[in-house]
Amino acid sequence: MMLNVYHRYFFIPILFFTGSMSVGAQQSVYRQTAASVEERAADLLKQLSLDEKIGLLGYNSKPVQRLGIPSYNWWNEALHGVARAGKATVFPQAIGLAATFNDELIFRVADAISTEARAKYNEALKINNTVQYTGLTFWSPNINIFRDPRWGRGQETYGEDPYLTGVIGQSFVKGMQGNDQRYLKTAACAKHFAAHSGPEETRHSFNAQVTEKDLRETYLYAFQKLVEANVEAVMCAYNRLNGTPCCSNTALLTDILRNEWKFKGHIVADCWALDDIYKGHKVVSSPEEVAAAVVKAGLNLDCSELLQKHLQAAVQKNLLTEKDVDRALLPLLRTLLRLGIFDPQEMQPYHHLGEADIHHPDHVKLAKETALQSIVLLKNNGNILPLSQAQYKSIVLIGPNAASVGPMLGNYHGLSSDIVTFAEGIAGYVHNGVVVQYEQGCNDTDTTHFGGIWAAGNADISIAFVGLSPVLEGEEHDAFLSPKGGDKAGLSIPLPHLKLLQQLKKNNKPLVVVLTGGSALDVAAVEAYADAVLLAWYPGEQGGNALAEILFGKVSPSGSLPVTFYHSLTDLPAYDNYSMRGRTYRYYSGQVQYPFGFGLSYTQFSYSWKQNLHPFYKRTDTISIAVDVTNTGAMKGDEIVQVYVHYPGEHNGLIRELRAFKRIQVESGAAKTAFLKIPVSSLQKWDEKKHAWFIPAGKYQLVAGRHSRDSKLVSTFEIK
Numbered sequence: 001m002m003l004n005v006y007h008r009y010f011f012i013p014i015l016f017f018t019g020s021m022s023v024g025a026q027q028s029v030y031r032q033t034a035a036s037v038e039e040r041a042a043d044l045l046k047q048l049s050l051d052e053k054i055g056l057l058g059y060n061s062k063p064v065q066r067l068g069i070p071s072y073n074w075w076n077e078a079l080h081g082v083a084r085a086g087k088a089t090v091f092p093q094a095i096g097l098a099a100t101f102n103d104e105l106i107f108r109v110a111d112a113i114s115t116e117a118r119a120k121y122n123e124a125l126k127i128n129n130t131v132q133y134t135g136l137t138f139w140s141p142n143i144n145i146f147r148d149p150r151w152g153r154g155q156e157t158y159g160e161d162p163y164l165t166g167v168i169g170q171s172f173v174k175g176m177q178g179n180d181q182r183y184l185k186t187a188a189c190a191k192h193f194a195a196h197s198g199p200e201e202t203r204h205s206f207n208a209q210v211t212e213k214d215l216r217e218t219y220l221y222a223f224q225k226l227v228e229a230n231v232e233a234v235m236c237a238y239n240r241l242n243g244t245p246c247c248s249n250t251a252l253l254t255d256i257l258r259n260e261w262k263f264k265g266h267i268v269a270d271c272w273a274l275d276d277i278y279k280g281h282k283v284v285s286s287p288e289e290v291a292a293a294v295v296k297a298g299l300n301l302d303c304s305e306l307l308q309k310h311l312q313a314a315v316q317k318n319l320l321t322e323k324d325v326d327r328a329l330l331p332l333l334r335t336l337l338r339l340g341i342f343d344p345q346e347m348q349p350y351h352h353l354g355e356a357d358i359h360h361p362d363h364v365k366l367a368k369e370t371a372l373q374s375i376v377l378l379k380n381n382g383n384i385l386p387l388s389q390a391q392y393k394s395i396v397l398i399g400p401n402a403a404s405v406g407p408m409l410g411n412y413h414g415l416s417s418d419i420v421t422f423a424e425g426i427a428g429y430v431h432n433g434v435v436v437q438y439e440q441g442c443n444d445t446d447t448t449h450f451g452g453i454w455a456a457g458n459a460d461i462s463i464a465f466v467g468l469s470p471v472l473e474g475e476e477h478d479a480f481l482s483p484k485g486g487d488k489a490g491l492s493i494p495l496p497h498l499k500l501l502q503q504l505k506k507n508n509k510p511l512v513v514v515l516t517g518g519s520a521l522d523v524a525a526v527e528a529y530a531d532a533v534l535l536a537w538y539p540g541e542q543g544g545n546a547l548a549e550i551l552f553g554k555v556s557p558s559g560s561l562p563v564t565f566y567h568s569l570t571d572l573p574a575y576d577n578y579s580m581r582g583r584t585y586r587y588y589s590g591q592v593q594y595p596f597g598f599g600l601s602y603t604q605f606s607y608s609w610k611q612n613l614h615p616f617y618k619r620t621d622t623i624s625i626a627v628d629v630t631n632t633g634a635m636k637g638d639e640i641v642q643v644y645v646h647y648p649g650e651h652n653g654l655i656r657e658l659r660a661f662k663r664i665q666v667e668s669g670a671a672k673t674a675f676l677k678i679p680v681s682s683l684q685k686w687d688e689k690k691h692a693w694f695i696p697a698g699k700y701q702l703v704a705g706r707h708s709r710d711s712k713l714v715s716t717f718e719i720k
Helices: 002-009 012-016 037-047 050-055 094-099 103-126 152-156 162-177 212-219 221-228 250-260 273-279 287-297 306-316 322-338 361-374 422-429 453-458 495-505 523-527 543-551
Strands: 189-193 233-236 266-269 376-380 394-398 435-439 461-467 511-516 532-537 605-609 622-631 637-646 657-666 671-679 685-687 692-694 698-705 713-719
Touching: 037 322, 050 306, 050 322, 094 152, 094 162, 094 361, 094 532, 103 162, 103 361, 162 221, 162 657, 189 221, 189 250, 212 221, 212 685, 221 233, 233 250, 250 287, 266 322, 273 287, 273 306, 287 306, 287 322, 306 322, 361 532, 361 543, 376 523, 394 422, 394 453, 422 435, 422 461, 422 543, 435 453, 453 495, 461 495, 495 511, 495 523, 511 523, 523 532, 532 543, 605 637, 605 713, 622 637, 622 657, 622 698, 637 671, 657 671
Parallel strands: 189 233, 233 266, 394 435, 394 461, 461 511, 511 532
Antiparallel strands: 376 532, 605 622, 622 671, 637 657, 637 698, 685 692, 698 713
């Protein structure tokens, strides 16, 4: 009876299989919900033939009709909302999520995303739809380190800092996977493991050469944190790491991930990465050798068809055994069971989610809240912002990104029935008596023809929307106008955008510039013409409404940069150099346009110690920090208290490191205490001679401020 309920309500395709199912199959342990996941997975595994096992190892897994196992497509995306599957709430791009410096908010965002994911899954089942992008296994988040601003996919990450990435990533995973003791809400995936951040053009053959110290302290840090948060999946990357392809890298997949970190979930290959092993990296000569190598290294799931096509032959050639195949499949069966794939739907806590939960008004409101916290104010000469509608009664909105949908969405996005562009948001916000005009102004290629200059000359103020879009930076193939296969060739925005600003400046009227993009830009070139500069990233479906509220002072801007803005690419090592020396705020000591963590506000804050640090700490202690933050300005605002540590001794050129942060909201004239904690154990560094972690002894300096180069409060302590 239980099986019939499952057929009717959960996986409609199985209705076609019931005639061939035996009574024994109906009574199998793997169908008994009272049994443990381990018992059920082991029981199902032993009932499968080798051919059936292999059929389940691809992302488009094959049905096993005699056991009532439906086909299942593992490929889904949820970087900043359910992607590629129709209507869904579109949140700010991942780099914008990081700019909030608000892990509690990101948990709520991921919880909303997973609610919509379950709801869409339930709705898809009602119409017998099990195609790609309708499942419950999501290949998000991307927690690679955005080490170089040229990388087009950096917009998908949480920035350049391992600690920030780990904290935001953990919150995202917890929100995606839920807190039910038995069932996963959805399965999240940490990608791309490991040392993967460009160049995009050569990713299918590239060899990232990384020291053990950089690998442990930078490239692996966030992955370990997400494993500690029980992320269900990890995706191995296209590239080689120190000569070995990541997806056949036993040291990565088995020694570190499984044995050292005790990872219990499944490992999936990036899409068609297995082909790269013999076609791009050319470390073996045949697909059968690839199939054997990746399974023996610890891979479980293939985002291609290589395992399904060639693993049988690999077994026949004695390149591996059926027991190796069993070890590969077992974690996948556990994931399916934890998602409730084989259980009656009414047993699960998420079966009630449906149409009303998709693009829910609360989620739309959350998208605006997130966009508000992500937008970064970079320049505000003469406090021109916030704008006064009484002063500026005629406004021109101009620029190629003012009314375009692309710059709102970024890549790996969903679709919303209510995407509010910047022009729409501002037009809907201002008083109906204020004149608002829109002009495209220019495109991305023409440097001689411009529109709207005359209109701007007759208006009180112009707001220009320029910068990048997802066709100029992103993943290989998606960013089809990128000159570098998805990557950026430099830090500049398109030349026609700059030429437009030059033309507008000739009007001698106030000019506010809103930049879009997912990475560091040459803001200095823009600043020459702008009275104020805001960075909106790719702010999602509510970006227009959020920007309007910031421009006109309903909300004070509070986003902070999760990446360093350099003056020039000549300040950086070569793009394909994976050494951290000279990169990111942690290792770069030269002058910058804007430091990591930077962001202006419409109000001002002062800091003082609520309590002093202890002079000495043991390795088992936790450093408790309390900072009183006083809003000395004229309006309510959010402040992000950032705490950095300077270590004793030399650690591969490390200068400082973010170890804690806290966003607090403070009313004008009021004070609030930010409480932060740093476990001394988190101050560990990697000893390359001993191949082990240690906590440096000596005197440390702890600095609290508004960004990585700010020192509002300084204290010292010692670890013996």
